Amino acid sequence: MEKTIPDFRAEYGQNNMNELPLRHYEELFLAADLLEISERTGLPYRVGEITIPYFTDQVTVSRTESEVLWRNCSENGLKEKEKILLLRFMLEGRKTAKTAVFRAYNELPWGDVYDRQFRGRCISRLVGTFGTRIPEFKAACIKSGGMKVTGSGLIYEIPFMPELFLRVIIWEGDDEFPASGQILFSENFGEAVSAEDRVIIAELLLSRMTK
Numbered sequence: 001m002e003k004t005i006p007d008f009r010a011e012y013g014q015n016n017m018n019e020l021p022l023r024h025y026e027e028l029f030l031a032a033d034l035l036e037i038s039e040r041t042g043l044p045y046r047v048g049e050i051t052i053p054y055f056t057d058q059v060t061v062s063r064t065e066s067e068v069l070w071r072n073c074s075e076n077g078l079k080e081k082e083k084i085l086l087l088r089f090m091l092e093g094r095k096t097a098k099t100a101v102f103r104a105y106n107e108l109p110w111g112d113v114y115d116r117q118f119r120g121r122c123i124s125r126l127v128g129t130f131g132t133r134i135p136e137f138k139a140a141c142i143k144s145g146g147m148k149v150t151g152s153g154l155i156y157e158i159p160f161m162p163e164l165f166l167r168v169i170i171w172e173g174d175d176e177f178p179a180s181g182q183i184l185f186s187e188n189f190g191e192a193v194s195a196e197d198r199v200i201i202a203e204l205l206l207s208r209m210t211k
Contacts, residue, residue, distance in 0.1 A: 131179030
């Protein structure tokens with residue numbers, strides 16, 4: 001699934017990159033049919049609000065006539081980037097069947113186009129942060145809801161939303177080879193989330209792991 005995301009960069013300064021898109025998507029959400037959102041995405045609905053299982057949090061989104069209201073079980077609240085991501089998922093995403101197949105970013109739709117950005121913003125960050133800090137990597141994955149998975153390297157499977165999972169992998173270095181890493185997505189990400197948002201999801205996970 002691919003959607004054209006409005007490019008606000010020409011109209012807005014770098015320091016406000018989130019504010020204008022957030023207003024745009026909040027306005028779309030204010031006009032949206034919440035029951036249709038629930039049926040299309042599979043997110044739980046009760047009168048006037050949508051609940052989003054999001055990493056280890058439960059986010060509830062409701063609205064007045066002119067304002068989107070957010071409640072998050074995390075004491076840290078939500079960043080504007082996270083609100084934009086969740087609004088886009090509610091407006092454009094769709095529920096998908098669970099799968100046991102995981103793919104590299106560039107193996108999913110449009111991933112080859114953005115793979116350089118993904119490697120720079122996500123894989124390099126993962127290895128630079130945890131490549132030589134294995135105990136910290138294990139603790140960060142567990143804190144983020146991860147379950148250890150058997151396979152090549154040190155692998156943790158971490159839930160993003162219902163039926164959508166990431167696998168974070170570190171291969172320890174030795175005298176011959178440096179440490180390396182990978183982030184895999186459950187194959188159904190290709191239907192549920194755009195290529196751009198998959199980069200953002202991985203970035204947000206890494207931010208949670210490094211808190």
